[in-house]
Amino acid sequence: MSNLPSTHKVVRLHPPGRDIRVEHIPSPSIEHPDDVIVKASLCGSDLHTYRGHDMPPGPFVMGHEFVGEVVALGSSYGLKETGNRRSELYSTLKVGDKVVSPFTTSCGECHFCRIGFTSRCVHSLLFGHTRLPGGQAQYVRVPHGGGTLFKIPPDHTTEEVDADRWLRLADESLILLADILPTGCFAALQALQHANLLPILRSRPYPWSSGLFSDDPSTDLLATTHSRLPLAYEDNVLTFAVVGLGPVGLCALVALIHLLEQRNVEYRIAAIDLNRGRQLKAAKIIEKIGLKSGVAEAGSIEEGTALVKQWTSHVGCNAVLEVVGHNSAVRLAYELIRPFGVISSVGVHQNVQVPLNGEELYDKNVSLAFGRCPVRAMFPIALDVLLHRQDIFAGVGQDVSLVEQVVGMDDATAKQAYVQFDTGASGKILFDPWL
Amino acid sequence: MSNLPSTHKVVRLHPPGRDIRVEHIPSPSIEHPDDVIVKASLCGSDLHTYRGHDMPPGPFVMGHEFVGEVVALGSSYGLKETGNRRSELYSTLKVGDKVVSPFTTSCGECHFCRIGFTSRCVHSLLFGHTRLPGGQAQYVRVPHGGGTLFKIPPDHTTEEVDADRWLRLADESLILLADILPTGCFAALQALQHANLLPILRSRPYPWSSGLFSDDPSTDLLATTHSRLPLAYEDNVLTFAVVGLGPVGLCALVALIHLLEQRNVEYRIAAIDLNRGRQLKAAKIIEKIGLKSGVAEAGSIEEGTALVKQWTSHVGCNAVLEVVGHNSAVRLAYELIRPFGVISSVGVHQNVQVPLNGEELYDKNVSLAFGRCPVRAMFPIALDVLLHRQDIFAGVGQDVSLVEQVVGMDDATAKQAYVQFDTGASGKILFDPWL
Numbered sequence: 001m002s003n004l005p006s007t008h009k010v011v012r013l014h015p016p017g018r019d020i021r022v023e024h025i026p027s028p029s030i031e032h033p034d035d036v037i038v039k040a041s042l043c044g045s046d047l048h049t050y051r052g053h054d055m056p057p058g059p060f061v062m063g064h065e066f067v068g069e070v071v072a073l074g075s076s077y078g079l080k081e082t083g084n085r086r087s088e089l090y091s092t093l094k095v096g097d098k099v100v101s102p103f104t105t106s107c108g109e110c111h112f113c114r115i116g117f118t119s120r121c122v123h124s125l126l127f128g129h130t131r132l133p134g135g136q137a138q139y140v141r142v143p144h145g146g147g148t149l150f151k152i153p154p155d156h157t158t159e160e161v162d163a164d165r166w167l168r169l170a171d172e173s174l175i176l177l178a179d180i181l182p183t184g185c186f187a188a189l190q191a192l193q194h195a196n197l198l199p200i201l202r203s204r205p206y207p208w209s210s211g212l213f214s215d216d217p218s219t220d221l222l223a224t225t226h227s228r229l230p231l232a233y234e235d236n237v238l239t240f241a242v243v244g245l246g247p248v249g250l251c252a253l254v255a256l257i258h259l260l261e262q263r264n265v266e267y268r269i270a271a272i273d274l275n276r277g278r279q280l281k282a283a284k285i286i287e288k289i290g291l292k293s294g295v296a297e298a299g300s301i302e303e304g305t306a307l308v309k310q311w312t313s314h315v316g317c318n319a320v321l322e323v324v325g326h327n328s329a330v331r332l333a334y335e336l337i338r339p340f341g342v343i344s345s346v347g348v349h350q351n352v353q354v355p356l357n358g359e360e361l362y363d364k365n366v367s368l369a370f371g372r373c374p375v376r377a378m379f380p381i382a383l384d385v386l387l388h389r390q391d392i393f394a395g396v397g398q399d400v401s402l403v404e405q406v407v408g409m410d411d412a413t414a415k416q417a418y419v420q421f422d423t424g425a426s427g428k429i430l431f432d433p434w435l
Numbered sequence: 436m437s438n439l440p441s442t443h444k445v446v447r448l449h450p451p452g453r454d455i456r457v458e459h460i461p462s463p464s465i466e467h468p469d470d471v472i473v474k475a476s477l478c479g480s481d482l483h484t485y486r487g488h489d490m491p492p493g494p495f496v497m498g499h500e501f502v503g504e505v506v507a508l509g510s511s512y513g514l515k516e517t518g519n520r521r522s523e524l525y526s527t528l529k530v531g532d533k534v535v536s537p538f539t540t541s542c543g544e545c546h547f548c549r550i551g552f553t554s555r556c557v558h559s560l561l562f563g564h565t566r567l568p569g570g571q572a573q574y575v576r577v578p579h580g581g582g583t584l585f586k587i588p589p590d591h592t593t594e595e596v597d598a599d600r601w602l603r604l605a606d607e608s609l610i611l612l613a614d615i616l617p618t619g620c621f622a623a624l625q626a627l628q629h630a631n632l633l634p635i636l637r638s639r640p641y642p643w644s645s646g647l648f649s650d651d652p653s654t655d656l657l658a659t660t661h662s663r664l665p666l667a668y669e670d671n672v673l674t675f676a677v678v679g680l681g682p683v684g685l686c687a688l689v690a691l692i693h694l695l696e697q698r699n700v701e702y703r704i705a706a707i708d709l710n711r712g713r714q715l716k717a718a719k720i721i722e723k724i725g726l727k728s729g730v731a732e733a734g735s736i737e738e739g740t741a742l743v744k745q746w747t748s749h750v751g752c753n754a755v756l757e758v759v760g761h762n763s764a765v766r767l768a769y770e771l772i773r774p775f776g777v778i779s780s781v782g783v784h785q786n787v788q789v790p791l792n793g794e795e796l797y798d799k800n801v802s803l804a805f806g807r808c809p810v811r812a813m814f815p816i817a818l819d820v821l822l823h824r825q826d827i828f829a830g831v832g833q834d835v836s837l838v839e840q841v842v843g844m845d846d847a848t849a850k851q852a853y854v855q856f857d858t859g860a861s862g863k864i865l866f867d868p869w870l
Contacts, residue, residue: 084665108664111750112774115634115670116641116663120774120800193645195628199550201647206551206812210628211646212636212698228551229543230519235550263647315546327793339547339555340806349793358762358784358805365555365806370796371775377641 011136014059017052028141036145037072043135056130064103065178066135090146099149102375108147118376182378184251190344190369191319244323245273267294272304408435446571452487463576471580472507478570491565499538500613501570525581534584537810543582553811617813619686625779625804626754679758680708702729707739843870
């Protein structure tokens with residue numbers, strides 16, 4: 001604690017939005033025994049709050065993404081053992097450890113955390129809002145640090161994992177684990193793990209595909225009464241659309257491809273955006289990945305819709321990943337899916353009624369899944385994607401990189417970084433709080 | 436074919452709705468090689484069409500539920516073997532066989548049929564509408580009979596199954612397999628098989644709960660990086676609400692209890708309806724079943740809501756089965772679920788926008804599943820429920836029976852059966868077309 005300066009530099013947003021100021025304010029301190037103070041090495045820009053959606057009354061430190069190093073720990077840390085009562089980091093986390101934080105805190109110990117729905121932890125707070133100062137700062141206080149943080153490399157890395165792989169992960173890549181890569185994985189998993197896609201992933205008809213019921217004919221009345229034809233070629237191919245190719249949409253695209261290639265299932269993906277530059281970036285990423293068991297193409301709404309029709313003989317997609325957070329994207333997703341299709345929506349929606357009516361949902365047997373990514377629970381899968389696809393994510397400003405530039409924190413105002421990002425003049429921008 | 440009389444008695448609905456007439460019209464005949472003619476022994480009343488929702492221009496034979504006996508087969512039947520090309524019934528179905536028909540036809544051979552989504556068969560037709568005369572008739576033509584019909588007893592009954600059990604299934608029970616019991620099962624399965632309930636059913640945290648990923652720490656990077664606390668008591672209990680206790684809602688309640696008791700999982704169910712008589716019937720059914728691993732209580736919206744709060748310390752239900760088809764029920768379901776909760780909606784909805792906005796769906800991580808039951812695929816599970824819970828379903832007019840009375844077809848008009856059913860003066864009414 002004693003090493004922290006009395007003040008530190010932060011980016012604050014002042015009401016009513018779009019008013020960004022780089023300021024010096026008192027440094028954070030341990031307020032609760034479970035707190036951790038992280039010295040941030042990089043932090044991400046955040047358009048949602050910049051645009052003043054749900055703007056709080058007073059100024060606040062922005063930023064929902066950061067990576068850094070532990071510089072102070074509350075009195076809860078240093079337990080000899082956690083005894084299944086506290087998260088393991090309360091015994092293992094040390095000053096000097098590298099950590100990434102999810103964009104929401106999670107205690108790791110409540111019902112929602114235990115079963116993996118960490119974004120709805122009963123103690124959850126969103127970084128970069130009035131109730132919790134954000135990561136666009138030199139120092140960040142992390143409540144429930146033992147449940148929230150992810151240590152890099154993790155304590156349980158097996159011998160099989162090349163230690164070099166961890167070292168090669170630059171902060172510019174690690175920071176993707178705070179939000180956008182796990183959120184992309186979550187978008188993909190909400191579709192892939194849905195009961196309506198399992199018949200194809202497991203080559204077993206609904207409702208037996210979930211594995212909740214036995215289908216061994218010798219032991220089970222249910223199976224003996226269920227006669228059926230064998231599955232055909234088209235019953236083993238999955239068709240997707242990814243709607244929205246901003247940073248999260250591109251992560252969803254990469255995660256979806258990675259998870260499908262891992263399972264060696266045949267697939268087709270239409271990656272859709274209004275913006276030509278985003279389409280081109282998606283196309284370059286697809287090319288760089290080098291697909292083995294499927295095809296993916298990026299294009300406009302019209303091009304994507306035509307592809308889906310052509311690929312599926314007008315049947316439609318098994319699932320659409322909606323990564324925009326706008327009613328027009330939900331509506332497009334509805335048009336693109338087939339009967340019993342799944343809409344996985346991770347876009348942050350506003351207070352607007354969903355543009356679907358009950359009759360059309362019934363008539364197409366539509367399933368929808370909305371919401372915030374449980375980043376802490378999704379970390380291992382996101383990390384797996386990151387470790388295996390470093391060539392996609394590494395290298396600021398390269399053709400396929402998700403990060404367009406890293407600038408000093410002063411450039412938030414001096415170079416109008418937020419204006420550039422907001423207007424589309426730049427892709428995702430990171431701040432180095434020490435530059 | 437030659438045994439069919441030239442005309443037969445039917446119930447027809449005349450536009451614009453609520454105009455019921457018992458009439459004699461030409462008997463159906465084989466129009467396509469895949470057709471089957473069934474001599475109906477019982478058929479069900481159908482309020483949806485009676486009330487004139489989506490009323491077609493001309494008069495039509497009503498009825499979406501029927502059970503009966505095969506009296507004529509098209510030329511497709513009698514195949515020596517189906518050779519994985521056609522549904523098995525094309526080789527085994529014979530004149531004289533007892534059959535139940537789902538309320539929609541399904542070919543059994545298209546993509547949707549093969550993977551189990553039979554309600555969205557590309558050839559699907561709804562019985563009792565303009566395009567396909569219904570089951571309130573002495574004779575019914577069944578298109579794609581080999582894919583659509585369910586033979587009782589099935590061809591593959593194992594020795595273990597007591598043949599008497601089949602014989603004891605009265606037509607008044609079998610007809611429940613045409614729609615309401617499978618639809619109840621589907622409502623339950625859309626919840627139980629959803630990825631968001633699997634962490635509790637499998638005692639394994641999300642996202643590992645789906646079984647799509649290994650979590651053997653010795654082999655998998657993913658698992659080694661995912662530390663967590665053991666699950667606690669409350670992580671292994673499921674809480675449900677069933678909203679709507681009409682005939683389908685009661686079937687959903689029984690199916691849900693049956694499936695949960697089979698898995699020996701601890702559960703709590705709030706069964707909710709506005710109508711006191713329906714609440715009482717649900718309570719009697721719950722009492723008669725005799726729950727072993729859970730509790731269920733029937734009551735009003737206020738009573739059900741209070742129960743859920745008390746059971747879950749205000750956290751909410753894991754899933755709500757919505758069996759009403761009205762926006763007020765969808766809204767209630769939203770209020771009742773917990774974060775990451777599932778709304779399984781099998782109610783037939785009208786052309787009205789869903790009463791939910793994107794922000795509240797995001798903020799609660801809501802999943803929804805809408806639509807028509809794939810009855811043909813759900814048959815085995817529904818049949819299992821029927822065979823094990825005959826005491827609940829048997830006995831017309833008894834306290835717990837879903838069928839309140841069986842009347843002659845002429846009583847559709849003579850005793851104003853539809854008026855009774857529509858006004859709530861009677862529960863579900865069946866017609867015997869030969870009385």
